[in-house]
Every structure is written in C-alpha cells, then in structure tokens.
Amino acid sequence: GLKQICERGKIIVGMAPEYKPFEFKNKKGEIVGFDVDTAKKVAEILEVELEIKTYKWDKLMPALEKREIDIIISGMSRTLKRAKKVNFTDSYFKTGQVVLVSKKRANLGRYEELDKKGMRIGFVKKTTGEDVAKKYFKNVDIVPFDGETNATKALLKNKIDGFVIDKVFTDFFIKQNPDAKVLVGQLSKEDYCFAVCQGNSDLLIWLNYFIQESKSTGFFSTLYKRWFIEQAWK
Structure with missing residues (x-):
C-alpha cells in the first residue's frame, strides 16, 4: 500500500x-x-x-x-x-476504439464495410480492441498480435485489412503514415x-x-x- x-x-x-x-x-x-x-x-x-x-x-x-x-x-x-x-x-x-486501415482499403467509408468474408482484422491480445473486434466483426478472420508494433507492420504490409485500436493511437500513426486512415464510426467509449x-x-x-x-x-x-x-x- x-x-x-x-x-x-x-x-x-x-x-x-x-x-x-x-x-x-x-x-x-x-x-x-x-x-x-x-x-x-x-x-x-x-x-x-x-x-x-x-x-x-x-x-x-x-x-x-x-x-x-x-x-x-x-x-x-x-x-x-x-x-x-x-x-x-x-x-x-x-478515448474509444476505431478501425485503422492502410492505403489498400482507403476506399472504404464505414467500419461495417470491412465485415465480410476474406477480410482480416487485427487487434492486440487481451485489450479492449480484442473485445470490440469480436463484437462487431462476425464474418472476418480475426488476427491477434502481441503489441501495436507488429500489428501496424502487418497492416502496412497488407497482411491484415484493418486494425482495431484506440483512437488516440491512430492520430499519431496517420501523421507518420499519411496513406492510412480511420474508418467512420467509433466502436466504443473508454x-x-x-x-x-x-x-x-x-x-x-x-x-x-x-x-x-x-x-x-x-x-x-x-x-x-x-x-x-x-x-x-x-
């Protein structure tokens, strides 16, 4: 104490x-x-x-x-x-959870557009991102990562289509990677x-x-x- x-x-x-x-x-x-x-x-x-x-x-x-x-x-x-x-x-x-996408999926508007077969959604294990990804994305392949570093590398190499992460993180990431964007719709308030x-x-x-x-x-x-x-x- x-x-x-x-x-x-x-x-x-x-x-x-x-x-x-x-x-x-x-x-x-x-x-x-x-x-x-x-x-x-x-x-x-x-x-x-x-x-x-x-x-x-x-x-x-x-x-x-x-x-x-x-x-x-x-x-x-x-x-x-x-x-x-x-x-x-x-x-x-x-803060709250959002979906970050790379240039490959920058044509999408809302996060719901990612929820279809063949799409791969990443999150960091044991985070609220995992809970939210499993709640909102029922038709995709979900891919767990051990930290933000490996998840964002996978996103930029197009190994995943979206990454569920806290909004504050994405503000920074986009400044460094201007081709990336956040899809419309916040998935949680935290x-x-x-x-x-x-x-x-x-x-x-x-x-x-x-x-x-x-x-x-x-x-x-x-x-x-x-x-x-x-x-x-x-």
Whole structure:
C-alpha cells in the first residue's frame, strides 16, 4: 500500500512501452511519454524514487496481481472484466476504439464495410480492441498480435485489412503514415485509469486525489499539449 511505498522510498510502475505517445522507446532507447511523465509526477509528489518495469501488454495485469509492481499506468481502459482482478482509479484520459486501415482499403467509408468474408482484422491480445473486434466483426478472420508494433507492420504490409485500436493511437500513426486512415464510426467509449492491487484502498484514494488535482491544476492539459500538439519529442 501507500505506507509501504513511502517506507521503501520507491514506487514501481508497470508499463507496456509500445503505445505512442503514452509510453514508448525514443531513439536513445529511453521510455518516454504521457504516462511516463505522469508516473514521474506521482513519484515526485510522494517524494519517492520511480522504477518503471516493462512488460508485454498481456503480462501487465498478472504482474500487478503477483505484486511485482505497485501500479499500472499504461493507457489501460477500465472494464468490468478487468475490475474483477484489480482496482481502478478515476479516469485520467478519455478515448474509444476505431478501425485503422492502410492505403489498400482507403476506399472504404464505414467500419461495417470491412465485415465480410476474406477480410482480416487485427487487434492486440487481451485489450479492449480484442473485445470490440469480436463484437462487431462476425464474418472476418480475426488476427491477434502481441503489441501495436507488429500489428501496424502487418497492416502496412497488407497482411491484415484493418486494425482495431484506440483512437488516440491512430492520430499519431496517420501523421507518420499519411496513406492510412480511420474508418467512420467509433466502436466504443473508454476511460484510461491507473490500476492497483485489489484491496489497496489507501493508494487508490491517494491516486484519485492526484488525478483530481492534476486535472484542476492543468497538469494533464500541459502533458496533452507536450505529447499530442507540440510533439517536440519526435
């Protein structure tokens, strides 16, 4: 809990660093992004050291359950299914799932047009993208990936026809790959939250205060400007 973190003098945060601009490796191999700056701020206010442990996406929740980490800050959407295993804070970012296509399918308008035999739809395993893909696409071949990097490579090589992913990710991807586009229609509305171990109420309450204060002081707005608008990190 919170007391142990303060006594230890260190907070251990879990991330899956394949998700621009929330957490990713820059050209120097450092992990940077919106969530990294958020984690640094948490550590700074708690007056403890920050340690970031990195995992593949589907290993993040098990790491928290095994208490290898204190908290997940990694663009994770709060769902009722996940909340059976971990406790979520209030929302710090709002997003939703959309379908990203490459130049090959850029003639399509709405996402429904992809739902036919012979089409291949990708998603990252154990994400809300997987849940949404299975819900909306009944006639396609669905293709799981272990992270955004391999999924987008497959999309650009036309190995898949569409990739179900959070809208914020696509804004970036399209700036770097202008031939790609998002099909019309958002498939879900989601909240990104921090996750902590079940029963860790003191840490949960403190983090909710942190989120509330970060919104009211403009801290999150500053981060949004830095990572989404200025993009000085490129």
